[in-house]
Amino acid sequence: MLLKIMEFNAQDFFLQLEYPMSREAILNISDEQWKLLGKDDIYLKPLSKIKRIADLIHEVNPDIVCLCEIGGFESLELFAHVFLDDAWIPYLLEGNSNRGIESGYLVKKSLPWTSRIKSHKNWPLPFLYPHEIDPVTYHLAATAAPYYDLAVPKDRRLSRDIPALILESEGRVRLVILLVHLKSGFDTAGVDLEGKVRRGAELKALLAIYQSFRQELGPDVPILMTGDFNGRAGRHDTAQEFLPLYENELFEDVLEIKEVPQYERISQMTFVKRNLIAQQLDFLFVTKDLSHRVKSAFVYRYRFAEEDKEIMLPTSFRDRTQLPSDHYPLVCELDLTL
Numbered sequence: 001m002l003l004k005i006m007e008f009n010a011q012d013f014f015l016q017l018e019y020p021m022s023r024e025a026i027l028n029i030s031d032e033q034w035k036l037l038g039k040d041d042i043y044l045k046p047l048s049k050i051k052r053i054a055d056l057i058h059e060v061n062p063d064i065v066c067l068c069e070i071g072g073f074e075s076l077e078l079f080a081h082v083f084l085d086d087a088w089i090p091y092l093l094e095g096n097s098n099r100g101i102e103s104g105y106l107v108k109k110s111l112p113w114t115s116r117i118k119s120h121k122n123w124p125l126p127f128l129y130p131h132e133i134d135p136v137t138y139h140l141a142a143t144a145a146p147y148y149d150l151a152v153p154k155d156r157r158l159s160r161d162i163p164a165l166i167l168e169s170e171g172r173v174r175l176v177i178l179l180v181h182l183k184s185g186f187d188t189a190g191v192d193l194e195g196k197v198r199r200g201a202e203l204k205a206l207l208a209i210y211q212s213f214r215q216e217l218g219p220d221v222p223i224l225m226t227g228d229f230n231g232r233a234g235r236h237d238t239a240q241e242f243l244p245l246y247e248n249e250l251f252e253d254v255l256e257i258k259e260v261p262q263y264e265r266i267s268q269m270t271f272v273k274r275n276l277i278a279q280q281l282d283f284l285f286v287t288k289d290l291s292h293r294v295k296s297a298f299v300y301r302y303r304f305a306e307e308d309k310e311i312m313l314p315t316s317f318r319d320r321t322q323l324p325s326d327h328y329p330l331v332c333e334l335d336l337t338l
Contacts, residue, residue: 001336002295006062007226007282009181009268009327010053012101014071015078016042023082042071049324052305054083056324057106060300060331064165065106068181068228068327076104091117095161103179103227105165113167113174120209121161126153127201129191141191148189158202159183162209173221175336176213180206180227199231200241207244222293222336225251226284228327233283236262251285254297254332267299267328271317278313282330293335300329 018039026034026047034047057065065088070076076090084106092104107115131138131145132153150156165177183199192198206225213223232239235246235256245251255265267282286294301310302323314320 003064003175003334003336004060004062004331005064005066005177005224005226005284005334006057006060006329006331007066007284008329009068009228009282009325011069011325011327012043012071013045013067013069013075013079014038014042015045015050015075016071017078026082050079050083052302052324054079055305056300056302056329057084060329062331063108063111064177066177066179066226067105068103068179069101070104071100072102073104076106080106089115091115091165093117093119093121093161093163095119095121095163096157097160101160101181103161103163103181105163105177105179107165113169116166116168118164118166119161120164121158123158123162123205123209124154125156125158125201125205127156127197128153129197131191144190148191150189150191158205159198162206164209164213173217176217176221176223178206178209178223178225180225180229182228182230184230195230196239196241203241204244222286222290224284224286226330228281229283230281232279234265234280245285250287252288252291254284254286254294255280255299255330257286257291257294258297260297265299266313267330268326269314269320270326271320276315282327284330284332286334290334295333295335297330297332300331302328
């Protein structure tokens with residue numbers, strides 16, 4: 001069985017409407033009219049961008065879509081119904097995000113497996129911030145920390161969630177996908193430079209959750225780890241917080257397996273002043289024993305609506321805002337034939 005998986009950070013994907021509207025009405029209004037339909041304090045994703053994301057999903061036609069930054073189940077359900085013709089089933093559980101950006105799945109109805117989702121939002125994350133280890137060296141952070149809700153170490157949890165999609169047939173688990181959206185580089189409290197400490201703790205939680213499934217299901221069930229890792233998690237120039245991924249030489253990113261050139265692995269671009277930062281933040285890790293089952297892997301590039309031509313990578317922040325998301329989708333095909 002050839003299974004196509006897409007991972008995609010859809011960027012602030014809010015479709016929460018104040019008033020119920022028919023599918024036909026939504027598809028025939030303008031972006032300006034659409035803006036007026038959001039619930040209080042909800043900035044809706046521009047309608048034109050939503051339509052382009054729907055078009056690319058129809059084009060790629062994945063069996064499973066793993067999505068980050070979704071504005072709750074309501075948004076995903078509306079998207080699946082209105083823009084995807086009810087061909088995919090939405091799965092999403094509320095996580096810990098203080099921005100309401102959740103991680104969820106779309107599973108094609110024609111897939112010959114049953115699906116369910118399991119949350120890990122309460123998985124313990126008992127790490128220490130630098131100022132808690134060395135309050136003298138990090139005295140400024142130690143002074144500021146009481147003004148923020150950092151919780152005590154034993155009560156810390158994931159920034160969002162690591163929901164598991166579990167696919168079954170004939171009473172057996174056939175596949176597990178763990179979807180992450182690790183801590184970003186923003187450190188508004190000034191206690192964790194670039195979010196590295198928390199991100200590293202969340203990466204270790206991901207590996208622990210993987211091991212919990214491995215112990216439960218045994219060695220033969222494929223378990224994938226994918227999502228927005230928010231840092232240099234690849235084998236080349238690996239950031240310190242991601243080194244545990246490679247300690248036992250167990251996992252490999254599908255783009256590394258298929259030897260995709262580094263410049264074609266870019267999945268997110270941003271601009272600090274006029275300086276371009278292009279990086280791979282999106283990954284799909286498989287265990288190395290599944291390497292031969294990876295049939296294709298690539299980062300999808302957006303195309304012009306009326307032409308089958310790729311849009312060049314943005315050269316400014318303004319250019320990037322015209323794209324459907326600040327991330328590019330990652331697509332992989334796996335041969336899961338038993």
